[in-house]
Amino acid sequence: MSGGIVRIGPDNIIAEMRNWHLEANSDYNDGYIKQHFQDHLETVYKAIDDMRKTKEEKELEAEKAQWVCEECGKSTFETDIEYLVSPTMHLGCQLEIMNELK
Numbered sequence: 476m477s478g479g480i481v482r483i484g485p486d487n488i489i490a491e492m493r494n495w496h497l498e499a500n501s502d503y504n505d506g507y508i509k510q511h512f513q514d515h516l517e518t519v520y521k522a523i524d525d526m527r528k529t530k531e532e533k534e535l536e537a538e539k540a541q542w543v544c545e546e547c548g549k550s551t552f553e554t555d556i557e558y559l560v561s562p563t564m565h566l567g568c569q570l571e572i573m574n575e576l577k
Contacts (some may be wrong), residue, residue, distance in 0.1 A: 499515075549567065
């Protein structure tokens with residue numbers, strides 16, 4: 476079935492993920508191999524989490540990504556408006572910049 480959807484049953488996917496989990500936690504594997512299989516698992520978990528998000532959750536996540544302080548790199552999304560110079564600058568960070576310029 477070239478170019479078509481490959482049909483893999485849930486049992487096969489779960490079995491493969493169990494194998495990855497065993498390999499990631501095996502005392503017989505070195506750090507690289509353990510990390511390799513752990514990375515596989517994390518990729519799958521992230522994809523599943525992303526598929527489960529609602530449209531509203533995805534929109535909120537995209538909005539939050541824009542609210543990051545240019546100076547310190549931390550989120551400004553949940554900071555009270557009184558403590559922000561702009562959506563991308565904490566008041567404290569701006570004051571530090573101004574003090575450095577003096």
